[in-house]
Amino acid sequence: MNITDLYQIFKESGKVSTDSRKIEKGSIFFALKGENFNGNQYAKVAIEKGASYVVIDELVNDIPLEKMFKVDNVLSSLQQLAHYHRKTLNIPIIGITGSNGKTTTKELLAAVLNKKYNTFFTKGNLNNHIGVPLSLLSITKAHEMAIIEMGANHLGEIADLCEISQPNFGLITNIGKAHLEGFGGVKGIIKGKGELYDFIKNTNGQLFINADSPTLCQMAKERQLIGITYGQHAQAHLEGSLESSNPFITFIWNWSFNGEATKSEKPITSQLFGSYNYDNMLAAVCVGNYFKVNEQDINNALSDYQSEMNRSQILEKESNTIYLDAYNANPTSMQAAILSFNQLVLKKSKLAIIGDMFELGKDSSDEHLAILELLKNITLKSVILIGSNFYAHKLSYPEFHFYESRMDLEKDKTLLEIEKSAILIKGSRGVALEKLLDHIS
Numbered sequence: 163m164n165i166t167d168l169y170q171i172f173k174e175s176g177k178v179s180t181d182s183r184k185i186e187k188g189s190i191f192f193a194l195k196g197e198n199f200n201g202n203q204y205a206k207v208a209i210e211k212g213a214s215y216v217v218i219d220e221l222v223n224d225i226p227l228e229k230m231f232k233v234d235n236v237l238s239s240l241q242q243l244a245h246y247h248r249k250t251l252n253i254p255i256i257g258i259t260g261s262n263g264k265t266t267t268k269e270l271l272a273a274v275l276n277k278k279y280n281t282f283f284t285k286g287n288l289n290n291h292i293g294v295p296l297s298l299l300s301i302t303k304a305h306e307m308a309i310i311e312m313g314a315n316h317l318g319e320i321a322d323l324c325e326i327s328q329p330n331f332g333l334i335t336n337i338g339k340a341h342l343e344g345f346g347g348v349k350g351i352i353k354g355k356g357e358l359y360d361f362i363k364n365t366n367g368q369l370f371i372n373a374d375s376p377t378l379c380q381m382a383k384e385r386q387l388i389g390i391t392y393g394q395h396a397q398a399h400l401e402g403s404l405e406s407s408n409p410f411i412t413f414i415w416n417w418s419f420n421g422e423a424t425k426s427e428k429p430i431t432s433q434l435f436g437s438y439n440y441d442n443m444l445a446a447v448c449v450g451n452y453f454k455v456n457e458q459d460i461n462n463a464l465s466d467y468q469s470e471m472n473r474s475q476i477l478e479k480e481s482n483t484i485y486l487d488a489y490n491a492n493p494t495s496m497q498a499a500i501l502s503f504n505q506l507v508l509k510k511s512k513l514a515i516i517g518d519m520f521e522l523g524k525d526s527s528d529e530h531l532a533i534l535e536l537l538k539n540i541t542l543k544s545v546i547l548i549g550s551n552f553y554a555h556k557l558s559y560p561e562f563h564f565y566e567s568r569m570d571l572e573k574d575k576t577l578l579e580i581e582k583s584a585i586l587i588k589g590s591r592g593v594a595l596e597k598l599l600d601h602i603s
């Protein structure tokens with residue numbers, strides 16, 4: 163059987179599953195191999211739980227032959243099926259990548275576009291070689307648009323994800339120092355993320371460009387790409403003007419493109435803090451205007467949007483206010499978060515709990531040092547650092563409090579003593595700093 167046959171089965175079923183523990187009746191089970199399990203070993207259970215077919219790449223006993231689809235490689239079959247499905251969809255697909263802000267920008271775009279179109283968008287963070295195919299296969303004939311988030315930690319990955327998902331619109335949120343290890347440095351990141359621009363150029367697609375980012379503008383220029391631009395400083399098709407950001411971002415905007423012009427009638431008061439979220443919102447306003455979502459709908463979508471999953475959340479505890487940004491961290495987003503927090507004018511005294519940044523390879527020590535220097539040059543009341551990467555520099559910064567692990571801080575009870583403060587919490591996923599919330603009043 164080939165991919166066309168598999169697609170016929172998919173058309174009947176409409177659902178795929180990769181986890182025998184969460185089988186939906188009638189779905190096609192793809193037996194992926196992963197770090198911990200070999201999916202082929204769960205094919206039989208998947209059928210018993212109601213999967214209509216299994217796609218396997220190893221011989222499996224006790225499954226009726228007519229329910230078995232044997233392929234050379236299950237993962238590439240999943241990717242081919244997703245590509246095949248995408249080719250049948252005649253809708254705009256917006257591919258989003260970038261070092262920071264992909265998920266937030268994707269969610270903001272979806273909130274805006276859903277006001278006018280039935281828009282599919284990547285769920286959560288399903289943005290890699292498995293997540294992107296699964297996302298594409300969730301797009302149905304009822305969808306009028308789709309937003310596909312693409313993540314990468316090494317070169318070539320975005321090119322592959324573009325080949326699979328064939329976006330006709332592209333947006334890179336920003337270029338920053340995330341996953342430095344896998345990309346081998348900033349040049350590698352520019353090249354890797356630039357694979358989306360390459361794809362858009364080769365397929366005559368359309369780009370949305372952050373005009374405030376010299377790097378992104380240069381990347382577009384090098385490829386002779388003229389996109390639709392957004393920004394607050396540079397002249398752009400969508401121009402934002404910040405009204406306040408203490409802590410929530412309030413702004414107005416002006417759109418001028420192809421002879422049409424619109425502007426926000428009144429300021430958008432968002433529920434997001436951090437200068438970086440202003441960029442993310444401008445991207446959403448730009449895309450919304452391009453697709454002719456009306457002004458009020460755009461503004462309502464953005465004012466109603468609340469972030470979740472430990473990204474840019476403000477939590478009022480009994481005594482303290484938490485600025486929780488503990489979903490992930492890298493030198494760029496760490497610097498942006500610290501500077502934004504530092505700029506807030508608050509009645510409460512300000513304190514930062516900062517965790518290690520991961521996947522930085524040979525740059526790790528220097529990048530942790532740079533953050534310590536940044537913290538030294540601003541005026542927070544107190545700074546707590548967590549993780550062995552920061553701990554390695556303990557002796558040079560006697561003014562800060564260092565803990566080798568999150569558990570060490572939890573045991574110390576110091577957190578329980580913090581009162582009436584505003585606390586920024588930011589660190590990489592592996593440090594899971596949100597777990598500290600239970601220890602802060």
Ligand SMILES: CC(=O)N[C@H]1[C@@H](OP(=O)(O)OP(=O)(O)OC[C@H]2O[C@@H](n3ccc(=O)[nH]c3=O)[C@H](O)[C@@H]2O)O[C@H](CO)[C@@H](O)[C@@H]1O[C@H](C)C(=O)N[C@@H](C)C(=O)N[C@H](CCC(=O)N[C@@H](CCC[C@@H](N)C(=O)O)C(=O)O)C(=O)O
Pocket residue numbers: 180181182183193194195196197198199200201204286287288289290291292293294296313314315316319
């Ligand atoms: C394959 C899979 O989906 N695994 C998920 C699974 O892991 P688990 O340990 O249970 O299984 P294995 O991977 O070993 O198992 C293989 C398969 O066997 C199935 N199985 C197992 C037991 C059983 O009883 N029955 C079974 O059927 C199993 O379901 C597997 O299919 O669960 C974990 C916990 O939920 C998941 O974390 C794990 O997910 C993996 C990591 C994954 O890649 N998932 C994608 C769907 C995805 O998109 N995940 C995103 C995270 C993406 C990400 O990290 N993006 C990076 C950039 C991209 C880097 C890229 N190069 C990369 O390496 O990923 C970014 O910075 O944004 C997400 O989940 O959020």
Ligand SMILES: Nc1ncnc2c1ncn2[C@@H]1O[C@H](COP(=O)(O)OP(=O)(O)OP(=O)(O)O)[C@@H](O)[C@H]1O
Pocket residue numbers: 260261262263264265266267287313335336338438439441442472473474487488489490494495498499
């Ligand atoms: N435009 C931006 N520039 C810099 N940092 C940002 C930007 N947007 C968000 N961030 C920071 O990145 C964190 C994670 O945001 P988000 O999940 O949207 O990014 P992401 O690129 O999807 O991350 P991941 O690759 O891990 O999925 C936020 O909590 C914030 O600290």
Ligand SMILES: C[C@@H](N)C(=O)N[C@H](C)C(=O)O
Pocket residue numbers: 341489490491492519520521589590591592
């Ligand atoms: C969570 C994952 N997508 C990511 O961003 N990882 C970095 C290294 C982090 O956890 O900070």
